[in-house]
Amino acid sequence: MTPQTHFLARLFAHRTKLLQSVLRMSSTASPEKSDNLTQQFSDRLFDCAATGKVDEVKSLLGGAVSKDSKNERGWTALMFAARNGQLPVIEVLVEKGCDVNIMNASGQTALDIASFWNHTDSAAFLQKHSTHSPFDQAINYYSQNPLYRASELRKNAEWLEAAVQKENTKFVVFASDLRPFFIKGEGNRFRLAVMNHTQLSSCLAKKPDVVFLGLEAWDPHSSAWFALKLHDGEEDLCKEHNPNGYFAELFPRSRDVMMLEDTHAGIFAEAHSVLQWLDRYRFCPTCGTSTQIAEGGYKRVCDDKECRSLKGVHNTCYPRVDPSLIMLVVSPDNKRCLLGRQTRFPPKMYSCLAGFMEPGECIEDTCRREVQEESGVKVGRVEYHSSQPWPFPATLMLGCIAHARTEEIQIDPEELEDVRWFSRAEIAQMLAARHPDGLFLPPPTAIARQLVMSWVTRTANL
Numbered sequence: 477m478t479p480q481t482h483f484l485a486r487l488f489a490h491r492t493k494l495l496q497s498v499l500r501m502s503s504t505a506s507p508e509k510s511d512n513l514t515q516q517f518s519d520r521l522f523d524c525a526a527t528g529k530v531d532e533v534k535s536l537l538g539g540a541v542s543k544d545s546k547n548e549r550g551w552t553a554l555m556f557a558a559r560n561g562q563l564p565v566i567e568v569l570v571e572k573g574c575d576v577n578i579m580n581a582s583g584q585t586a587l588d589i590a591s592f593w594n595h596t597d598s599a600a601f602l603q604k605h606s607t608h609s610p611f612d613q614a615i616n617y618y619s620q621n622p623l624y625r626a627s628e629l630r631k632n633a634e635w636l637e638a639a640v641q642k643e644n645t646k647f648v649v650f651a652s653d654l655r656p657f658f659i660k661g662e663g664n665r666f667r668l669a670v671m672n673h674t675q676l677s678s679c680l681a682k683k684p685d686v687v688f689l690g691l692e693a694w695d696p697h698s699s700a701w702f703a704l705k706l707h708d709g710e711e712d713l714c715k716e717h718n719p720n721g722y723f724a725e726l727f728p729r730s731r732d733v734m735m736l737e738d739t740h741a742g743i744f745a746e747a748h749s750v751l752q753w754l755d756r757y758r759f760c761p762t763c764g765t766s767t768q769i770a771e772g773g774y775k776r777v778c779d780d781k782e783c784r785s786l787k788g789v790h791n792t793c794y795p796r797v798d799p800s801l802i803m804l805v806v807s808p809d810n811k812r813c814l815l816g817r818q819t820r821f822p823p824k825m826y827s828c829l830a831g832f833m834e835p836g837e838c839i840e841d842t843c844r845r846e847v848q849e850e851s852g853v854k855v856g857r858v859e860y861h862s863s864q865p866w867p868f869p870a871t872l873m874l875g876c877i878a879h880a881r882t883e884e885i886q887i888d889p890e891e892l893e894d895v896r897w898f899s900r901a902e903i904a905q906m907l908a909a910r911h912p913d914g915l916f917l918p919p920p921t922a923i924a925r926q927l928v929m930s931w932v933t934r935t936a937n938l
C-alpha cells in the first residue's frame with residue numbers, strides 16, 4: 477500500500493466509523509434519515525466490493541450494513557465483486573456468511589456473473605460454496621447413465637450367456653406391462669431395485685426379454701447390468717426379495733419416475749426405451765413374420781430367411797429413437813423469451829415450444845418450422861444447447877436457443893392455448909416461484925427449464 481492509499485484508507489475508515497455512530501444515533505431519530513444512511517453504507521459496500529477494497533469491506537460488514545443488502549436491481553456486494561473478479565473480496569464476503577445462492581432481478585447468481593465475465597478463479601471459488609449449478613454445466617435428468625455400454629460384447633452370444641449366470645451381475649426388473657421396480661433411495665429420491673441371478677433363477681429359466689445395458693467399468697469382468705421383463709404373475713417374487721420395493725405406474729406417470737437418483741434415471745432411460753421397442757416390434761415391420769431378439773436385446777431378426785430386412789441396413793431391426801426439438805425462442809433484442817401452454821399442462825404452467833423432427837429435416841429446419849407453425853414467429857439463428865433422452869418411449873429432446881427475427885404472434889389453436897413473450901424480470905419471478913399471477917415453469921428435471929435458466933444466466937444484462 478502506498479502512503480497515499482494508506483492515508484485514504486484511514487480517512488475512509490474514520491468516515492465509516494463516524495457514519496456508523498451517526499447511524500446508531502439516527503436510528504432513534506427520523507426513520508427516513510436512517511434509511512438514507514443505510515443506503516449510503518450499502519452503496520459504499522457495493523463500491524468497495526467492485527473495486528477490491530478488502531479492508532474496507534471487512535470494516536463495513538462489522539458495522540450496521542447488512543451483508544446481503546441489495547440495490548434496486550437485486551445486486552448484492554457479492555455480485556459486484558463477482559462482476560470484476562475480486563476474489564479476495566469474494567472470499568471475505570463468503571466467510572462472513574453472505575448468501576451465495578441469491579439471484580438478482582435478472583435471475584443471476586454471483587456465480588453466473590463471475591462465469592459470464594470469465595473470472596475463472598472467482599467462479600471456481602463460488603461454485604464450491606454454491607448449491608446452484610453454473611449455466612455451462614447443464615446436466616439434464618435421464619442423461620447421466622454411468623454404464624459402459626460395451627456394444628462390442630452384444631454380438632458375443634457366449635459372453636452374454638455366461639454374464640447372465642454370474643453372481644456379480646445386476647438385474648433391474650420391469651413388470652410385464654413395463655412398470656419399473658423401485659425402492660426408496662437417498663432423501664426423497666428413488667432407485668431401481670437391483671436383483672441377482674439367484675433371486676431371479678425361476679424367471680430366467682422361462683427365457684424372458686433381457687437387455688444387456690452395459691458394464692460398471694471398462695472391463696469385461698466388472699459387473700454387467702441387464703434389464704429383465706417379468707412374465708405375468710412374477711411380481712410377487714421380486715417383492716419377496718425386496719419387501720419395500722414397488723412397481724411404479726407409468727400411465728399416468730407417477731412422480732417417482734422423475735425422482736430417481738441421477739445415475740439410476742439414466743439407466744432407467746436406456747432400459748425402458750429398449751424394452752418398449754422390443755415389446756412393440758414382435759412382428760417384422762417389413763413382412764409381418766415373427767422376430768427373435770438378438771445382440772443382447774439391441775436387435776430383432778425376422779424369422780423369414782428370405783425377408784428383405786435381412787439384406788442391407790434396415791432401421792426396423794434396431795431400437796428406434798425419435799428426435800424432437802425443444803427451443804427457447806428469444807426476441808430480436810434478446811430481452812424477452814417466448815413460452816407457450818398446451819391444454820394438457822397443469823394450470824398456469826408455461827414451457828418452451830417443442831416439436832418432432834420430420835424426415836429429411838436438419839435441426840435448424842425443424843426448429844424454424846415448429847416455431848412458425850405453433851406461434852407464427854420467424855426464427856433466424858439456431859444455437860444447440862444440450863439434449864435429454866425422454867424414455868416414453870424413446871424421444872431424444874434436442875434443446876436449442878432460437879433467435880427470433882419477428883415478434884408478432886399467431887397461435888396454432890390446435891396445439892397451444894396460449895403463447896406469449898415473457899420479460900426477463902417475469903422469468904426471474906417464475907424461476908423464484910414468485911410470479912404475481914402464479915405462473916410457473918416446468919421443474920428442473922425438464923430440459924425446458926434448463927434452457928430458460930441458461931438464457932437468463934448467459935446474458936450480461938448489466
Ligand SMILES: NC(=O)C1=CN([C@@H]2O[C@H](COP(=O)(O)OP(=O)(O)OC[C@H]3O[C@@H](n4cnc5c(N)ncnc54)[C@H](O)[C@@H]3O)[C@@H](O)[C@H]2O)C=CC1
Nearest residue numbers: 798800802827828829830831832846866871918922923924
Ligand atoms: N419438457 C417440456 O417442457 C416439453 C416437452 N415436450 C415434448 O416434446 C416432444 C415433442 O413435442 P410436441 O409438441 O408433442 O410435438 P409436435 O409439435 O410435433 O406435435 C405433436 C404431434 O406431432 C405428430 N408426430 C409426429 N411425429 C411424431 C412422433 N415421432 N411421435 C409422436 N407424435 C408425432 C403427432 O400428430 C403429434 O400429435 C414431446 O415428446 C413432448 O412431450 C413438449 C413441450 C414441452
Ligand SMILES: [Mg+2]
Nearest residue numbers: 829830831891
Ligand atoms: Mg409442439
Ligand SMILES: [Mg+2]
Nearest residue numbers: 830831846850
Ligand atoms: Mg408442432
Ligand SMILES: [Mg+2]
Nearest residue numbers: 831832833846
Ligand atoms: Mg410437429
Ligand SMILES: [Zn+2]
Nearest residue numbers: 760763778783
Ligand atoms: Zn420380415
